[in-house]
Amino acid sequence: MDFIPQREFFHPEVQSKMKRKRTSENVFISSYAYSPRDQFLFVGLTSGKICYWKKKNMEQKYLVDRGKDPELVELETPQHHKGDVKCLIYAKIEGLDILISGSADRTIKLWEPKNTKIDKARQLLMYPWFVPLQIVKDFTSINASLIDNSVWVQCFDIKEGENLGIFAGDSEGSMLIFRAPEDWRNDCVFELAKKTPSIHRIGIIQVLLVVQANFVFTISFDQQLKGFDATNGSEFFCIKNPNKTVYTSIFWDNQFQELYIADECGYIWVLNVYMEKPLIQKKIVDEKIKKIEIMEDTRSLLIHTDYGVRAYKVKRGQKSQDMLGHQGPILKIITLEPQKLEKITRERIPDDPKIITCSLDNTIRLWDAKEMALVTVMESPEYSEISCMTFLINCCLVATGHEDGAIRLWNMEINSSVTLKCDEKSKHQNSISCILGIYHNDSEFLVCGSYDGKVSIWEISEKRSTAQNSMLSSTIFPQLKTVIDNTKTPTAGKYDASEILCLSFYSDDQLDPSMGLMKSSTKNFASQHALQKEGYVLVGGNNKSVNIWNIRTYEFVGSLQEHSDSVTCMANDGKMLFTGSDDMTIGVWEMDNRFLVGRLEGHKDSKFINLIIFYIGIQDLLILSENGLLISCSYDKSIIVWKYQHKQIIERFEKTEELRCMDYLSSTKTLFVGTNQKSILTINIEKLLDPLIRQLDFRRLGEDGEFNLDEELELHGYQPGVNIQDLLSNGAEINNIEDMAKIERLLQELKMKDERDRDGDFDTRTEYLDEQEAKNDEDLRMLLQEQERILKQDKDRKFK
Template sequence: MALDSSYYSGSEGEDYDLDATLDEEKTYELWRSLSVKVKAYFDTSSSGRAGKRGGKDGMIIDKEFQKKLHSLLTQGLPQTKETGVVVCTVGTEGSYKVLYTALENGLVLRWRCKGNKSDLTGVLKGHKGMVTSILTYSHKGLNLPYMVFTGSADSSIKLWDPKSNQRVREGSVTEGVCVQTLMGHGGTVTCMIQVHDYIITGSTDCSVRIWLQTTDREALLYPWFEQLRVLSTFGGWVKYLSFSKTEDVGDSGSLWVADGNGYVTEFTVHETKGKSYNSEVSWVFESQVEKRRDTILYQTAQDRAIIQIQYIADENLLISLAYDYCLRVYDTKICKCLHVIHNQNGCAFTSFYYDSSHRDVFLADQYGYFTIYDVGTGKLISCKRVWREAIKDLKFISDMSTVVLASENEVEFWKVNRDTDYKLVSSGHVGPVISIVTKRSHQVSAVALNLTSTLRTGPLEQEHRIFSASLDNTIRMWDPYDMCCTRVLKEDRSEISSITCLRSKSKIVSGHDDGSLRLWNLDTGSTTNLREHSNTVTCLITACFEGKDEELVLSGSFDGYICVWDMQKKPAKGIIPHMLTKFQASPNSEILCLIHDSTKNVIVAGGNDTCVRVWSEAYEPLGVHEGHTEAVTCLALDANFLFSGSEDFSVKVWDTVPARGGEGGTAAPFRGGSTLIKTLVGHKRTVTSVEIEPSSGHLLSCGMDGVLNIWDYSRGHILKTFRHREELRCMVMRGDKSEVMVGTMQENILRFPLPTGADLEKLEMDLKKIEEAGDGTAADDSGAVEDVKEDQQERHEEVVDPRDAS
């Protein structure tokens, strides 16, 4: 195949910016299902971990067993303390996944993994140098399920029987048997691949060698391999091998070889029948290109070497990774670079895998980021920082949709769920998302809010603001059009506990763990610190009191006080942010949530005393709603109805303070008692947030059970339920789109689309038919919460996060 060098004279393919190309069509959920902490097995100094062997993370806790294991693994090895993971691979053993991890000291550890548990069951010991590549070998003629090849810096290749068919006693580790050592390479064995019945290996001696199982040693228990030929010698170290074939009749596939000088060479494979190579069916490898500079397919800037390649015959694609921080996608049929994906994290990618069934490429880098791209468009799907250290290796188990990531210290299994009914925002937060706020600037007129979709990119989106706060002590500002992070505010003094935004589009207020508030001016970058509370500020809201034009900020705290603040800052008039008043709203208890009802001119507060307290704008107590059995965590209003979510797993609906009835429009006095309308039971853990969908008037509630419910609260029925594996911490309605944004305790931001009017109408019709048939009943107050609490054990099993088990 002759390649036209003109394709590479200019820019290679189309560049993509990670921050500007988030793919809205593909949103995948990622969660850790298993963590294997490799170095824990070598840490004999951990005397504090007394107790039985086991643990959630596959750690050795029994000290005596750990000492015996350490002695077994280090006996006869070079004196070195380096035990970091170099490379890993995964095989199958019945219902188990078998993980092999190669270490810097020449050991290969064998782990048996099932569910969220892992056990160290074997060790392959015999190499005199670092193990640099692992290959699981299977053959239909073998009685054993599979065997393992390992290549090393000592120039040798060893074939192992890992004793996969031997029953391993609990708490024991067996040594694998080396059945053959293959010598021939004169340098480090860098890569190995199985092609049909052949084993093909590459090395730093610049050669690619082919090994084949002999047919004249059938009496042996194990297969015996001999070197068939040296396929080729290259101008640089052989870095990687990739083989792929189509299902077309007569196509035996192509082998691609990448070397350290930036060349990629293709070898076609032709099937021949006869006596060649002492087998009935053999394959002949023939080079399709000559190694000349004008036929170079891939050369990086400044001659930086290739790290990895993958050839996909069905799509005529060659994907390559290099030390120039780029991944490139080539069309091998027309010899053209299609995409160039730069690593915006400012470091080199370390490994990748292309999932051809979904056209996604999984990438790992030196800063610990795991990234997913759509190869068809080059757009970003997800980016998550897994570790603060480099990801050494990446493998993909297609039948389980699981990505295996290895660092120097541990190996983690991450599930990839593509069937989601929500979109995942690539948030960048590395701690629980505790608050999301969204608000339109006061410059947006009522007419602007009803603009048609033809003005979708106009002032409506520009005036809409979205902020999120996390326990990683950052506040992030989001572009509402494509949900890209446009700004990050970092707090260094005290942990952020709550946020709110003012009408002025350039100002937000944050509450902190030390009882202080901070006013952020986004235009100037300046901040103003205010301190009045003696404990954590748990909630912040904005309010416009009757007869006053200015916008006030109300803060609630663990100290039981509510403070009212004037956050205007107009130096020309000499006005600076300051506290207007402070009053004790919840004696001897903590305030957890606040809301202001501008139609009733009241302030409503909930806390851990299980009560919902009502105050006038003159800061006078008007009454108390009593009925919850645990702390009140969230509040919402809809006309004359007040909604309160609680740690007792319920949402209660209350009658609010009566509408204005006195002369001059003054508020009528509180009725003097709690008026509980209904108790909604639909969660199995704490309800963390409640909101009203303004167009339909339906209630939304989310909780730590990972459930988001849409309620017809008048009937007490759930219209729709969204479920997620993570704990839902906070929620906010989008004002510019029909969706709700939810922050999780596992650092993610989720976007759930709200059902359309037609969908909701159909759901309501179905519920009405059930009621008419006598099969549906409204939620009952009496005993509802107790019935849910009896189901706590079942709830724990249903909603447990896989990461908690690892």
């Protein structure tokens, strides 16, 4: 499940988010009510006014649809509330539209359309729309023994039908039930029928009645959610907020029988009441949520805050909840997909995708990628705090660097770890700031960078063939190969700082090491071992440059120097290297000639707050291997997707937390982002992984001067969730001419893949994987060609 932003509703009298301090002059949205039948959105203001939005363009089916902005109308009446409008309900009773409002002025007002006998079309034009029907002023006049004059109603819900009633919660934590008389159709006057005292310790925030399930749910300022039987009032569950803050709103989803819950921190929960199990916990906004609601007609989630009402499309069928559990900032996220690892290790991996995370809380956690469930937790000793993490693919071990300069290897299966040993002279004298696992020329290396300005290179494993035509076996034997002093280079001394902040690796195919970084033009060799890949360790730090070291000879090769501040992260795509920096730019380098191709600018710069500089440097870079898109994240709380060839931003995700690291799973089409606020966010990137991305014209900009990915995909026939390969493989027919473009697109993808395979090196795959992959591609090609033939012969055939 995921929540996709649709539309925002803001009132012109409401203060902006920047002016968060409440004063008597400030106006905020204090309540709202939504009418799905009429597509009206009512809001109550702290000034006592009531307004509503309606569709401006009658061609729009729903209020949240794309198109013209909705029209804002104010109920112009001299009988406004004299205090905050605390709650609103819009209901249809016996064919009559009723708006009920409750206020801090200790009144409840019922409003009905004026001249209801006039047909609906003309009724919309009447002025004013609503007039008072009944006002309940003083509850003590109903029953002084049950109602305290110092207590007021804070929330209510209405029960429709024969036993018409209002369930209300008051400021002392009690529940009130108001009933209408049996002849309420003639004289609809509500009277107090029952009071259940102290169901919560303090005031009730919301009462929710679920008639179909006979449930009553309440939330209170005591940070608890409670469920009651609506008939006898017995309590059947109680849940305390794990965020140690107040629940602010609840809503029952009739279609899926789930309870939606919101809190002050901006989190949304989806709860299975029958199992008392939270299905999803996700942070949506960076402010207090006051009310939530599901719009059944559009399956949209409405979220009300002090500053407006937002609509989010609820997308089901995929696990996308935020992963919670760490108690400190997230340092690293690593996703493990068997199908990708098999191509590197040349062995079958019968396992499901997994996610490994580490945090400043000194723990390493292993997660199941399908269920987003925690599998195991490993904790580092208190005297040796974790500072960075990587994964060694071949030996299937987690490696971590620590604040005391130690390096540890972890076996997640048996929950054990070991510290790498070396002589005192070779030990790091400061924190390990970055760590990188490298699989190169059938050997696995662990490279560690430290704040002491040195890089240690360990050989962790070697692969040797035990017998002819047999699977390769590996022997794990950690051995320190060398320690490189990154400060002792021909360019050293230009900058005083020498701390290492990030590492990357680059390999080049060549026969003669003296050829430097130039690639050999020779393509065919008599022996598969004749071609050796020369590898290079790339070291970035606060000396504003990237130093290049040969991993075999440990010699300094060169340096990349174009940034004006520290280099904080790196990523590479073939011969292209990307460097993120505290100067808020991303450098794009062509590595054959070590040439700066260009810069990408889009993240926000550092800011001053109370004369203090807050640096918001770029924290992580990621390449989508499926199409070469570049993704960057920063402390400025934004994620940017780049088509770096055109220096074009094609998508931007704004979040509410400082973003620190990220990785993605292509199998679930999910991007995982670690934050400084101890949570792991999940983002659906299905559209970014669609092959159609390759056909878009990224130079075409909209009226606002920016590229609109959704519009471009829609123009090219993009359909979320449709996988043509799976459809054809299962024997389905595609017989309408509109699908021709999709078939041609997939054929083009296979053609491009063939060209890459002919130019590539197959030495890193086993014979089994080569044959299986070729067979799958050929089967798909035959299916697509057959469908193409059918479509060309009969273009008018209808879609089955």
